Amino acid sequence: xxxxxxxxxxxxxxxxxxxxxxxxxxxxxxxxxxxxxxxxxxxxxxxxxxxxxxxxxxxxxxxxxxxxxxxxxxxxxxxxxxxxxxxxxxxxxxxxxxxxxxxxxxxxxxxxxxxxxxxxxxxxxxxxxxxxxxxxxxxxxxxxxxxxxxxxxxxxxxxxxxxxxxxxxxxxxxxxxxxxxxxxxxxxxxxxxxxxxxxxxxxxxxxxxxxxxxxxxxxxxxxxxxxxxxxxxxxxxxxxxxxxxxxxxxxxxxxxxxxxxxxxxxxxxxxxxxxxxxxxxxxxxxxxxxxxxxxxxxxxxxxxxxxxxxxxxxxxxxxxxxxxxxxxxxxxxxxxxxxxxxxxxxxxxxxxxxxxxxxxxxxxxxxxxxxxxxxxxxxxxxxxxxxxxxxxxxxxxxxxxxxxxxxxxxxxxxxxxxxxxxxxxxxxxxxxxxxxxxxxxxxxxxxxxxxxxxxxxxxxxxxxxxxxxxxxxxxxxxxxxxxxxxxxxxxxxxxxxxxxxxxxxxxxxxxxxxxxxxxxxxxxxxxxxxxxxxxxxxxxxxxxxxxxxxxxxxx
Numbered sequence: 001x002x003x004x005x006x007x008x009x010x011x012x013x014x015x016x017x018x019x020x021x022x023x024x025x026x027x028x029x030x031x032x033x034x035x036x037x038x039x040x041x042x043x044x045x046x047x048x049x050x051x052x053x054x055x056x057x058x059x060x061x062x063x064x065x066x067x068x069x070x071x072x073x074x075x076x077x078x079x080x081x082x083x084x085x086x087x088x089x090x091x092x093x094x095x096x097x098x099x100x101x102x103x104x105x106x107x108x109x110x111x112x113x114x115x116x117x118x119x120x121x122x123x124x125x126x127x128x129x130x131x132x133x134x135x136x137x138x139x140x141x142x143x144x145x146x147x148x149x150x151x152x153x154x155x156x157x158x159x160x161x162x163x164x165x166x167x168x169x170x171x172x173x174x175x176x177x178x179x180x181x182x183x184x185x186x187x188x189x190x191x192x193x194x195x196x197x198x199x200x201x202x203x204x205x206x207x208x209x210x211x212x213x214x215x216x217x218x219x220x221x222x223x224x225x226x227x228x229x230x231x232x233x234x235x236x237x238x239x240x241x242x243x244x245x246x247x248x249x250x251x252x253x254x255x256x257x258x259x260x261x262x263x264x265x266x267x268x269x270x271x272x273x274x275x276x277x278x279x280x281x282x283x284x285x286x287x288x289x290x291x292x293x294x295x296x297x298x299x300x301x302x303x304x305x306x307x308x309x310x311x312x313x314x315x316x317x318x319x320x321x322x323x324x325x326x327x328x329x330x331x332x333x334x335x336x337x338x339x340x341x342x343x344x345x346x347x348x349x350x351x352x353x354x355x356x357x358x359x360x361x362x363x364x365x366x367x368x369x370x371x372x373x374x375x376x377x378x379x380x381x382x383x384x385x386x387x388x389x390x391x392x393x394x395x396x397x398x399x400x401x402x403x404x405x406x407x408x409x410x411x412x413x414x415x416x417x418x419x420x421x422x423x424x425x426x427x428x429x430x431x432x433x434x435x436x437x438x439x440x441x442x443x444x445x446x447x448x449x450x451x452x453x454x455x456x457x458x459x460x461x462x463x464x465x466x467x468x469x470x471x472x473x474x475x476x477x478x479x480x481x482x483x484x485x486x487x488x489x490x491x492x493x494x495x496x497x498x499x500x501x502x503x504x505x506x507x508x509x510x511x512x513x514x515x516x517x518x519x520x521x522x523x524x525x526x527x528x529x530x531x532x533x534x535x536x537x538x539x540x541x542x543x544x545x546x547x548x549x550x551x552x553x554x555x
Contacts, residue, residue: 127445127507130438137395140237140408141528144174145493146327147387150349150481153256157346158384161331163195163203163253168210170251170388173327175211178390178402182213186245189235190221191228191252192485194259197221204253223485224413226450226513227521228252229387230488234411234523236391246396252490253386254483260382279418280517285368285379288453291422292373295459299373302454303361306378306478309451313475314354321474321501322349325493351381351481378454383481387489404528405496406509410435411523413515422456424520425449425512426463432522438508441466444524445506446498448491450513451476460512473498487513492525499527 148166151158158166167190175182190204205219224231229252236248263281271277279287291297316322328347334340361377368374397404412431416424429449433441441464449471451457461471474494477487491511499506512522 127502127505130443130507135394137393137398138241139394140240140391141394141397141404142389142391142406142408142492142496142525143180143397143402143404144178144390145325145388145405145489145496146170146173146177147325147486147490147493148329148385149326149346150351150383150385150483150490151346152351152481153260153382153384156257156350156384157333157344158255158329158331159257160334161255161329161346161384162258163192163200163255163386164207164210165331166255166329166384166386167204167207167251167253167388169327169329170386171207171211171213171249174249174388174390175213179400180247180390180392182211182217184247185213185217186248187236187239188213188217188219188249188251189232190219190485191223191230191232191250191488192221192254193223193225193228194254194256194261194484196259197223200253204251224521225516225519226452226482226484227413227488227515227519228485229490230411230492230511230513230521230523231413233389233391233408233489233492236389237408237411240391240393247390247392249388249390250489251386251388252483252486252488254485254487255384256382256483257384276418279421282419283368284421284452284516285374287419287421288374288379288455289369289372290420291453291459292455294420295423295463297373297455297458299362300358301458302373302378303358303375305451305454305458306361307356307358309454309472309475309478310353310356311475312473313349313352313479316474317348317352321498322494325497349480351383352475352479374453374455378478380450380452380477380482381480383483385481385483385486385490387486387493389489389492405500406528407526409437409508409524409526411521413519413521416518416520418518421516421518422453422514423459423463424514424518425456425460425522426520428520428522429460429464429510429512432510432512432524436508436524438524441510444508444510445470445502446473446495446509447471448495448509448511449476450482450487450491451478452482452514454478456514460514488521492523496525496528499525503527 148158148169153159171188188204188208190200192200192204195203201219201221204221208217208219209215222228222231222235229250232250232252236250239245240248267281271281282290292302326347326349328345330343330345332341332343335342356377361375364375364377366372366375367379391408392402394404394407410432412428412435414424414427414431416427429441429447433444438444444466447466447470449457449460451472457471457476461468480490483490488511491513495509495511499509507527509525509527510522511525512520514520
């Protein structure tokens with residue numbers, strides 16, 4: 001076996017023989033790159049050889065001696081066994097660690113301590129006390145948010161316009177306004193509620209071709225009832241944040257003329273065993289009556305709220321506030337008797353009634369309950385329309401030189417009792433505000449809360465203690481209409497354009513709505529780049545201990 005070893009490694013064998021011939025206790029002169037001989041009295045040549053070439057198969061001579069010392073029971077040396085001539089220590093032995101699997105979470109620290117954040121005096125905006133310590137390139141930002149006019153179902157200017165034309169109009173407008181080439185889109189997500197599922201998905205795909213978007217860009221639909229448009233925005237934002245793509249288009253559409261709210265098919269008889277589930281079958285108007293009765297929202301309050309919505313919407317239209325968000329639609333109307341088509345251009349919402357008063361609304365009969373409070377006048381309108389929101393990373397927006405309308409900060413969807421589904425925003429808004437790192441709803445400057453019914457909108461504002469002047473400053477769904485799948489995206493467009501007009505006076509905004517079958521959704525947006533930088537009217541902060549993600553400072 002010894003001869004075989006010489007044949008395999010003659011140089012190492014000769015070095016070992018030379019070591020054995022030297023007197024006991026002697027030491028070989030240390031030479032950089034060679035093994036220092038241990039005293040003959042401490043480690044036998046056979047043991048050292050076993051450590052060097054046996055089962056251990058150590059890669060370096062230093063590790064071989066360490067192995068020998070361990071086998072003998074001697075303490076492991078505290079310093080390197082061999083030093084180079086220049087006195088520098090050699091690299092310690094390599095310790096193998098199993099590599100982490102791809103996308104696996106990092107192991108927690110040995111003594112983890114939760115980070116704390118501090119809220120500093122703001123340096124960017126006199127409407128909120130959160131200091132901006134710079135921006136993040138991976139922020140998800142909105143560079144375009146547009147909508148069609150909203151018109152009455154069965155009677156309005158878009159009654160004969162299908163979903164393909166509505167969607168293609170806003171697709172094309174969002175891309176044209178931003179200058180983004182269609183091929184840059186990573187995905188298109190469209191919110192839709194009442195359109196037949198597979199048919200609406202195909203219509204969304206067809207609309208992308210009508211808008212000049214190449215076949216390589218995928219399209220899908222999403223349905224979370226009344227929040228579908230906002231869910232589409234949240235889905236695209238989440239995908240961008242996850243790194244799936246850099247640019248995405250979110251949209252929403254509803255053609256309530258062609259697809260009214262109906263229940264198709266039967267009902268599972270086991271629903272009798274689940275009282276909570278029975279609330280999912282309640283007409284939305286009945287849930288409005290439940291909210292009004294349970295939380296004491298009387299008829300007079302609801303009518304006043306509805307009249308205020310019309311008044312604010314009329315003032316906003318007269319002031320031209322909707323011009324930046326509305327895309328005119330070239331379409332046709334058909335005579336129901338002759339079938340003749342008349343080309344038209346629809347450029348304004350047609351559900352606003354400037355002359356309406358609470359007294360006039362009080363004359364309307366209730367619809368869902370004989371002695372109830374909900375009427376056609378204090379509920380949202382049945383409407384046709386579409387909206388689109390173009391999102392990308394801040395890095396991509398900067399590369400393209402695009403102005404930023406807003407930054408997507410957080411989203412929350414929550415569940416509530418289906419029989420009082422209108423309370424959803426009262427639960428979803430605090431959840432979204434907390435997720436964004438804000439301390440309370442008082443930090444929000446503008447709210448777009450969908451006015452499904454005056455009863456539930458009034459309750460949510462009152463329950464959260466929101467200043468009514470911050471809510472729907474340009475009117476809401478009672479005046480403008482509620483195209484179910486499009487409402488969320490429409491609210492985003494209205495909110496961001498309003499915040500841009502206010503400039504430094506509006507830093508944070510919220511979009512929220514209740515959802516049929518008992519849910520609520522909300523999202524927090526921050527104003528775009530025009531609010532970055534030092535401002536003279538920043539207010540001081542004392543005693544608050546939270547901060548927005550990119551504004552917080554770890555201590």
